Amino acid sequence: MAESSYSARHLTVLEGLEAVRKRPGMYIGSTDSRGLMHCLWEIIDNSVDEALGGYGDRIEVRLHADGSVTVTDEGRGVPVDIEPKSGLSGVELVFTKLHAGGKFGGGGYSSSGGLHGVGASVVNALSARLDVEVDRDGKSWGMSFRHGEPGTFAGDEPTSAFSPFTDASKLTAKGKVKKGVTGTRVRYWADPEIFLPTAQFELDALKERARQTAFLVPGLEIIIADERGEEPVVDSFKFDGGIxxxxxxxxxxxxxxxxxxxxxxxxxxxxxxxxxxxxxxxxxxxxxxxxxxxxxxxxxxxxxxxxxxxxxxxxxxxxxxxxxxxxxxxxxxxxxxxxxxxxxxxxxxxxxxxxxxxxxxxxxxxxxxxxxxxxxxxxxxxxxxxxxxxxxxxxxxxxxxxxxxxxxxxxxxxxxxxxxxxxxxxSRISLRAQRDTQRRKSSLESSSLPAKLIDCRSRDVEGTELFIVEGDSALGTARPARDSEFQALLPIRGKILNVQKASLADMLSNAECSAIIKVIGAGSGRDFDLDAARYGRVILMSDADVDGAHIRTLLLTLFFRYMRPMLEAGRVFAAVPPLHRVVVQNSGRKPNDLIYTYSERELEVLLKDLKKRGKKYQEPIQRYKGLGEMDADQLAETTMDRDKRTLRRVGVADAQQASRVFELLMGNEVAPRKEFIIDHADDLDQERIDA
Structure with missing residues (x-):
């Protein structure tokens, strides 16, 4: 828009909104995805306030492929009549004037989420284009804005030619609606000049907020439709219960x-x-x-x-x-x-x-x-x-x-x-006393650590690794296989306590759990201090069978409940020992090749390939039932050597979801676990079970 097209009327409309465009952080916090989502929530909250007042019980949020978003409600609709003091229609007043709306003076809402009356106008100011349509009084009314200024667009895109109103704004009658039908539709395109190129609407955050609001307003249905992918994704949230x-x-x-x-x-x-x-x-x-x-x-x-x-x-x-x-x-x-x-x-x-x-x-x-x-x-x-x-x-x-x-x-x-x-x-007092006792001991004393710990020589925490190994037989193989400079070993006896079912006191009195917490040396629960951990990595090394998987799950449950920062920091790993050792025979004096496979399917593919190439291999093929069956050299090469091994990092992407899974699979309630197993029996990969 050219400078000459400004009039005194434009200046009065834009004087407040220009401040928003210059300092958006004051109003929406930031100009990244968080700020973009804040703008969307401002519009949604206006619709929710209508539902909260008893007007309408359905809100739809639609994320379009072109980056715009539409919020539709069945509320009373933004007023379309002229407000006497300003001479503006209710629609223009709400979307262009800061601190204007039904949330002032107590006439519109007894309580509302929007307090400052700046939500809709701020979103308008930070939009390349905003279209609002209101169903009210038997008609559908519409008005468009560019950077907060009312006018008309020549096309349907935010980049279409824009003509601002000069004398007076016009609220256009788009058509007729049935008697009694009311509501508001707001579609806007966030201004790329304001928001960072990486800013985008976050579907998971939007769904979580919609679910939360549906809980807080019983009977309200909120529909989230995402059209940005190849196939549209639609989620609906409605709860008749309350908080x-x-x-x-x-x-x-x-x-x-x-x-x-x-x-x-x-x-x-x-x-x-x-x-x-x-x-x-x-x-x-x-x-x-x-x-x-x-x-x-x-x-x-x-x-x-x-x-x-x-x-x-x-x-x-x-x-x-x-x-x-x-x-x-x-x-x-x-x-x-x-x-x-x-x-x-x-x-x-x-x-x-x-x-x-x-x-x-x-x-x-x-x-x-x-x-x-x-x-x-x-x-x-x-x-x-x-x-x-x-x-x-x-x-x-x-x-x-x-x-x-x-x-x-x-x-x-x-x-x-x-x-x-x-x-x-x-428990808190006991843990604090225990930690204070440990801190008073000098670094040369090892009496506070379990006798079965085989520690490493290095004191550089970042480079050290603690292997938690299953049983004495595995320990006997792992001890000569390790690099004693930076790899420590802690053996455990079989399956440890299921801490998801046990109390804190039971966990602390359990020898295996107590030993693991003591060796890591960073406390537990709320008192866990990640910086005090004695090792840079903790590696769970169990047999490649069902019992080994169960032990690994029990150990992960312990870490999740009492040492979660280790998981969140990505410092907990699962070792991946091989299942088979195939000796490929070479002709002449050339030494035989050793190939390790980690699943039945991988072994099957390997044998087919060897047969195809005319290679012979020794039979029977060695099948490892446990870590103790390996020689030290084999364990070092496949599972402990940093240059050759494979590790699986265990992380927590969603702590709340992880908590639900742990409680479902490891908690006290048997019925939900049984139901889960029955429902997902067909999804199980039988090859992952060691039969």
Missing amino acids: SEFVEYLAVDGPVTDVWRVTGSDTFSEKIPVLNEATGHMDLQEVERECEVDIALRWGTGYETEIRSFVNIIATPKGGTHLAGFEQGLVRFFRKEIEKNARRLKAGSDKPEKDDLLAGLTAVVTVRFPEPQFEGQTKEVLGTAAIRSIVQKQLTNHLSTLFESAKRTDKAQCALLLEKMVSEMK
Whole structure:
């Protein structure tokens, strides 16, 4: 657009939005994929606010192949009539003016996710093109924008010729709709001049947010359609349960308590600036607000803590006053309860810390009230001070009632929970004492390490490797096969404790688990310190059979539950020993060739190839049933020599999904595991079973 085409009207429309384009980070956090997703969530949240108010129960988000996105809802539709003060239609006002919309003054929404009224206008300002269509009053109305300025495009693309409105904006009637049909459709193309070339809509994050919102607004259906691939992918999320169902979805461990629900409301007053029409100045006026509190929480057998907090269904990942009130209420209440029952619980004089009380807790904390005060437009931290005491009061009152209940199930669960908390406290104190003792020992002393550890000479952590080997026979072969400079060996006796089923105290008292934790030397659980680990790599070396695979799974369960940072850092590996040794006979004095294969299929392919080439091989072919059957040279060459071996790195791409899998396959609940095995029996590769 040429400079000469600007008019005074354009300047008033763009004066606020130009600031957004100059400093987008102030409004959306960043200009990478995170900022791009934030823009999309601003538009989605506007639709969710309509559903939250009882208008419409279906939202569709469609990611188009050309990089644009469309959000469609069945709400009331953005107002299309003229707003008297500005002389603009409701559509233009919402999409071009900062701090404008139905979320101010209390007329449009009693509570909403958008507090500043800048969401739609900011997305508009940062878009190469934005088209909005509104179904309302029996008609479908439309308006287009370029960089936040209203006008008309000559074509359907964001690069099409654009003509801005000069005298007055025109809200175009696109057609008629049936009586009573309302809704809004917003399609926009993010501006490539603003966002980084690598920025893209992240489908997994979008689906996770949609699932989360569907939990928070029972009965709302959110459809995510991705048309960017060869085949469109469509996912639908709808849950009739509330946040209780959300907690059950998030929880991955066995239950100690049922899901407890805390609901209530209270009022608070705050001073807000209000425009005095007589003087034209902003005057402070005290208003009374009502805050609704809705909390679902349950404790499980694990030690991980998962707390999600929301304000008017908008996630606050960095917490704020509502989360502070929740945690403060829990800590104060349970400290009093443990102190009251100290003799029965054998708690002694020690005070539980917050981590002891929150261990195994899964909770969703939501509050709803008008015009919450956030720290920044990204709404990651709630700042309204009065909410802290309201949440704390509601939570404490509910827990007091629960712990005074005469019901047998309530009394049993409350007693179990207190015992778990005291157990966590004792384990923490024991672990800390154990670690302090280890630190006091000089590096020359080895008495704190298990006697069966065969350590390496190097003290350069980055280059060292700890092989956890199965049984004494494997150890006998591995000892001469290792490079003693940087490879250490720790033998274990068969199958270790399944820590997914066992308590923390049982794990610590188990000789094999305790030895592994002690040898790695970085603690366990919440106290695990990755920088203190004594080895750069941990390699699980078990037999290539079903028992070996089971042992490897048990070891991985131990690492996942109590030393997860090792997995997340990519420092845990599985050795890949061979299954077969084929001796290929050569003619004359040429020495025979040795070829190792790692599966039945690989052996079959090799033998066919040898036959085709007329090569003979010794029979019977050696089949390794265990590591102990190998010579030291063979084990070194195939499994331990850095230049020739193959290792499988074990990682955690999605910790939450991994937790679900471990609980399903290794946890206490038998029925879901049985169902999983039956459902997936046909998918099993039988060649992976050592028969």
